[in-house]
Amino acid sequence: MILVVLENQRGKIHSFSREAVVAGQIFAKKYDEELCILCLGENVEVLKEEASEFESDKLLVAEHELISQYTSDGFSKALSEIIAQESPRFTIMGHTYIARDFLPRVSVKQDLPFIGDLTSVSFEDEKTIFCKQVFNAKFLTNIEMDPSIEKAILSFQSAAFDKDKIIKGSPKNIIDVKLNLKDSDVRITSEEAFKESDSDVDLSSANFIVSVGRGIESEDNIPMMEKFVENVGADLGSSRPVVDMGIMPKSRLVGSSGFTVSPDLYLAVGLSGAIQHVVAMKGSKKIMGINTDRDAPIFEIADYAVVGDLFEIIPELTKKLSDS
Amino acid sequence: MKIAVLTKAIPKVDSLKINSSETWIDDSNVKFVMNEHDTYALEEALLIKEELDNNSEVVAITMGAQKSSNQIISEALAKGADRGIIIENDTKITDPLVFAKIFSEQIREEKFDLIFCGLASYDLGSGQTSVLIGEILGMTTATFAIGTKIESSHIKVKKELESGYSQWIRMSLPASISIQSGLNNPRYPSLKGIMSAKSKEVKVKTIDSNFSEMQGFTKFFVPKNEKQTEYIEGDVEDVSNKIIDILKNELKLIA
Numbered sequence: 142m143i144l145v146v147l148e149n150q151r152g153k154i155h156s157f158s159r160e161a162v163v164a165g166q167i168f169a170k171k172y173d174e175e176l177c178i179l180c181l182g183e184n185v186e187v188l189k190e191e192a193s194e195f196e197s198d199k200l201l202v203a204e205h206e207l208i209s210q211y212t213s214d215g216f217s218k219a220l221s222e223i224i225a226q227e228s229p230r231f232t233i234m235g236h237t238y239i240a241r242d243f244l245p246r247v248s249v250k251q252d253l254p255f256i257g258d259l260t261s262v263s264f265e266d267e268k269t270i271f272c273k274q275v276f277n278a279k280f281l282t283n284i285e286m287d288p289s290i291e292k293a294i295l296s297f298q299s300a301a302f303d304k305d306k307i308i309k310g311s312p313k314n315i316i317d318v319k320l321n322l323k324d325s326d327v328r329i330t331s332e333e334a335f336k337e338s339d340s341d342v343d344l345s346s347a348n349f350i351v352s353v354g355r356g357i358e359s360e361d362n363i364p365m366m367e368k369f370v371e372n373v374g375a376d377l378g379s380s381r382p383v384v385d386m387g388i389m390p391k392s393r394l395v396g397s398s399g400f401t402v403s404p405d406l407y408l409a410v411g412l413s414g415a416i417q418h419v420v421a422m423k424g425s426k427k428i429m430g431i432n433t434d435r436d437a438p439i440f441e442i443a444d445y446a447v448v449g450d451l452f453e454i455i456p457e458l459t460k461k462l463s464d465s
Numbered sequence: 466m467k468i469a470v471l472t473k474a475i476p477k478v479d480s481l482k483i484n485s486s487e488t489w490i491d492d493s494n495v496k497f498v499m500n501e502h503d504t505y506a507l508e509e510a511l512l513i514k515e516e517l518d519n520n521s522e523v524v525a526i527t528m529g530a531q532k533s534s535n536q537i538i539s540e541a542l543a544k545g546a547d548r549g550i551i552i553e554n555d556t557k558i559t560d561p562l563v564f565a566k567i568f569s570e571q572i573r574e575e576k577f578d579l580i581f582c583g584l585a586s587y588d589l590g591s592g593q594t595s596v597l598i599g600e601i602l603g604m605t606t607a608t609f610a611i612g613t614k615i616e617s618s619h620i621k622v623k624k625e626l627e628s629g630y631s632q633w634i635r636m637s638l639p640a641s642i643s644i645q646s647g648l649n650n651p652r653y654p655s656l657k658g659i660m661s662a663k664s665k666e667v668k669v670k671t672i673d674s675n676f677s678e679m680q681g682f683t684k685f686f687v688p689k690n691e692k693q694t695e696y697i698e699g700d701v702e703d704v705s706n707k708i709i710d711i712l713k714n715e716l717k718l719i720a
Contacts, residue, residue, distance in 0.1 A: 150627065213605075213606050213607065214605065238626060238627050241593075241596075241608055241609075242606075242608045243596075245600065246596055246597075246606060248593075249600040249601055252562075254562060254679035257592070257593065258590065258591065270683075273590075274590070274688075275589060275685070277590070280483065280685050280686065280687060280688070281686055281687075282686075283683045283686075284682055284683065285680070285681065287677065287681070290680070293679075328636060328637040329634055330634065331632060331633075331634045332632060332633040333632070334630045335630065335632070336631075337630070337631050348718075375718075384647060387650075394629075397627060398627065398628070398645075400628075406716055406718055429708075429711070441690050441692075441694075442691060442692060443694050445697060446694050447697045447704060448698045449701065450701075454705060457705040458705050458709065462709065
């Protein structure tokens with residue numbers, strides 16, 4: 142069996158979950174295994190409705206009052222129980238914050254490898270080769286399971302699979318799962334999620350974004366950028382390290398913890414292109430990078446790679462634009 | 466309160482190269498620094514100790530080669546950690562679960578109330594260690610912490626969620642928590658700190674258990690460019706003219 146775990150994101154199915162279903166359909170075919178889709182805990186009705194449109198052999202619905210709201214305690218216990226029962230060859234999820242929060246615990250409970258954060262998979266003869274980024278996206282590494290190990294938990298980065306390739310259809314069976322959870326299993330209580338800033342910055346609909354990375358070095362260089370974006374009519378965005386350094390406000394963060402954007406042009410200035418940033422902007426129609434490092438990861442996804450010093454190029458651009 | 470900060474030495478060079486066996490980077494001549502996320506974890510632990518002001522203890526722990534481990538543990542002690550533990554290990558472990566099992570076995574007897582760890586390491590970047598260790602040791606776990614508050618036998622953790630959302634959760638101690646960057650301003654070691662670090666206890670442990678790896682890195686490589694990338698190089702004048710030409714004529718973003 143291949144088990145795909147769907148995730149709720151504020152009342153909707155998480156977009157990574159659709160990609161996980163595509164992964165599941167591919168794995169089920171390659172390994173000639175049954176495909177089973179699991180709606181777990183939070184908001185199962187919505188997930189169930191979504192999943193009823195995907196082709197699968199089995200749709201498992203696991204509801205319990207102790208997992209009606211996500212906690213790592215409840216979810217890890219519940220999924221662990223289901224894995225113990227169903228014994229899936231691969232358990233697959235999108236590499237979301239929640240997956241990262243509780244799948245390692247399932248890995249311990251079931252003594253299964255959790256091979257996470259994967260960008261691709263290839264099937265070669267008898268071997269399945271997984272691939273993930275290391276050293277802040279500078280390199281990729283292949284990962285293989287020890288030949289004696291047959292089962293694993295996997296999580297895939299966004300865009301590892303194309304969500305439009307999902308095979309539509311319906312589940313052959315829908316089964317309600319009985320869970321044996323006790324009050325004492327859950328030692329965590331959660332408050333309501335909230336949005337940190339009530340700023341009116343909305344980069345998600347901007348058509349031209351200029352984002353600064355660590356290369357901007359200091360707060361003192363922000364006015365130079367502000368002048369530039371004003372001249373080209375763009376919105377200013379930021380990478381995580383720049384927010385962490387207090388140079389830019391979090392309300393302008395592009396990344397998995399901030400905005401996901403898809404402008405006509407994304408201009409990344411002094412920004413290396415770590416995965417948390419790239420997942421949120423690679424949907425941009427065109428990408429241009431300005432970086433002194435010819436091997437900067439951002440150039441791998443760029444249409445235009447400007448190799449040079451931002452402190453020379455940006456003022457020159459501003460000058461030329463305001464002259465014309 | 467007994468707080469462990471798990472940290473890792475990370476190679477720091479401008480241009481990393483893959484080693485000859487293509488299984489790791491060539492780290493024969495590189496400098497090591499404390500993993501950046503861990504500096505926030507250490508700071509958070511020190512802030513809690515200072516706030517509680519009740520003889521709490523912060524213990525910096527690492528597993529790795531002797532020299533780089535000594536270096537980052539000394540740094541942690543200089544910043545204010547009370548003692549250090551080095552789990553000596555020269556072999557590359559790329560199965561996060563094996564790493565966590567060894568680590569857990571070595572620190573189990575310490576019975577920490579809290580374990581802090583950076584969200585992910587710069588090298589492997591699995592981001593699993595704190596959760597795995599927490600589960601192995603029967604602790605509650607949380608990831609992506611961007612704020613903490615101790616409430617007697619509980620800890621409240623402000624978690625970063627996706628897309629700009631946050632959430633407070635309350636969990637019982639003992640707890641193992643991974644710390645997101647940016648939640649505090651990691652301090653620099655003071656001169657006094659550096660001097661006093663020399664007299665602090667550092668326990669060196671050796672690994673006596675053997676766990677077989679269920680997964681492992683098999684081959685490093687440089688990512689292939691997925692796009693037809695046009696490289697624009699040259700002097701500032703030419704580069705700027707070219708960029709303006711693209712903005713104006715190719716993409717029609719400016720008039």
